[in-house]
Amino acid sequence: MNKTSIVVDASNYIEELKQKVERLKEDISSPRSSSDESSSWPKVSVKTLEKGVLVNVYSGKSCPGLLVSILEAFENLGLNVLEARVSCADSFHLQAVGGENEDNEEIIDAQVVKRAVADAIRNWEESDTNEQ
Numbered sequence: 001m002n003k004t005s006i007v008v009d010a011s012n013y014i015e016e017l018k019q020k021v022e023r024l025k026e027d028i029s030s031p032r033s034s035s036d037e038s039s040s041w042p043k044v045s046v047k048t049l050e051k052g053v054l055v056n057v058y059s060g061k062s063c064p065g066l067l068v069s070i071l072e073a074f075e076n077l078g079l080n081v082l083e084a085r086v087s088c089a090d091s092f093h094l095q096a097v098g099g100e101n102e103d104n105e106e107i108i109d110a111q112v113v114k115r116a117v118a119d120a121i122r123n124w125e126e127s128d129t130n131e132q
Contacts, residue, residue, distance in 0.1 A: 042066065042092060042121050046114040052082065052099035053113050057121075063092040066124050073120035074098055079108060 042059035057070060067086060074081060074096075084096040100108055 044114055044117050046110040048110045052097060053108055053110050055096045055098060055113060055117060057094040057117065059092040062088060062090060066092055067094065069120040069124040070094060070117055073116040077113065077116055
């Protein structure tokens with residue numbers, strides 16, 4: 001092999017590595033912004049009902065321990081779970097209807113619930129990452 005060929009190959013390899021680094025930086029900086037339904041980051045939606053909220057959480061992968069974190073967030077908000085369906089086998093899906101605590105006469109804001117669930121997911125993810 002001649003020297004020019006070696007330099008060109010090395011240059012191409014370095015360029016590939018730079019592209020990989022950029023993709024990894026993008027993945028690290030915005031893992032939650034992916035619109036891919038199979039993304040590992042759980043999707044959260046909260047809708048206001050007549051007396052309470054409907055909470056949906058979905059992830060394309062199993063999330064051991066996430067249910068406990070979300071239920072703790074509900075408890076911290078004073079939100080009673082009136083009905084829930086959960087699947088935790090190959091993926092994670094929670095659909096829960098939460099009603100206001102009888103002691104609390106304030107109407108529960110869907111955005112407050114969504115923020116609390118997102119925080120619970122973030123805390124779960126950080127504790128899950130630290131354990132690995």
